[in-house]
């Protein structure tokens with residue numbers, strides 16, 4: 001069974017591990033330490049082990065998904081969906097009307113994942129990432 005709770009500082013090394021094996025540009029540990037209080041940072045736990053996380057931020061009725069990843073062998077079990085739904089509920093309580101994120105245009109798995117959850121591609125941003133990759137800006141109105 002998967003449980004969800006807020007990030008705790010003792011999760012830091014596990015989150016860094018998941019990021020390093022899932023993302024091209026993992027966030028630094030010092031960045032993660034700083035955001036823990038001011039942002040929504042939810043982790044998924046299976047048998048006391050962190051297997052995924054989502055980080056979000058709100059500003060002026062706008063919610064941003066900063067980062068989301070699930071450990072490889074726990075994917076396709078609905079963990080990413082549940083993390084996103086938990087964050088969306090929080091956003092709603094904070095009065096968020098619109099949620100957005102950016103993802104690499106070639107990351108079909110992520111693009112399809114967000115589309116299935118109601119996000120739409122609104123813009124392509126050329127050369128957005130450090131390595132020159134293009135981004136899709138995706139948005140969803142909170143209903």
Ligand SMILES: CC(C)(COP(=O)(O)OP(=O)(O)OC[C@H]1O[C@@H](n2cnc3c(N)ncnc32)[C@H](O)[C@@H]1OP(=O)(O)O)[C@@H](O)C(=O)NCCC(=O)NCCS
Pocket residue numbers: 022023067068069070071074075076077078079080081082102103107109110112113116
């Ligand atoms: C994108 C990501 C977070 C999705 O996480 P996930 O836990 O695999 O997501 P889910 O299991 O909720 O959904 C993924 C797929 O599994 C399917 N699925 C969910 N539960 C399932 C189940 N019990 N059995 C079979 N399939 C299932 C979903 O329908 C979805 O299908 P789709 O790929 O056709 O859209 C994950 O692939 C990941 O960490 N990727 C690397 C990091 C990344 O790209 N992050 C996003 C960039 S911003």
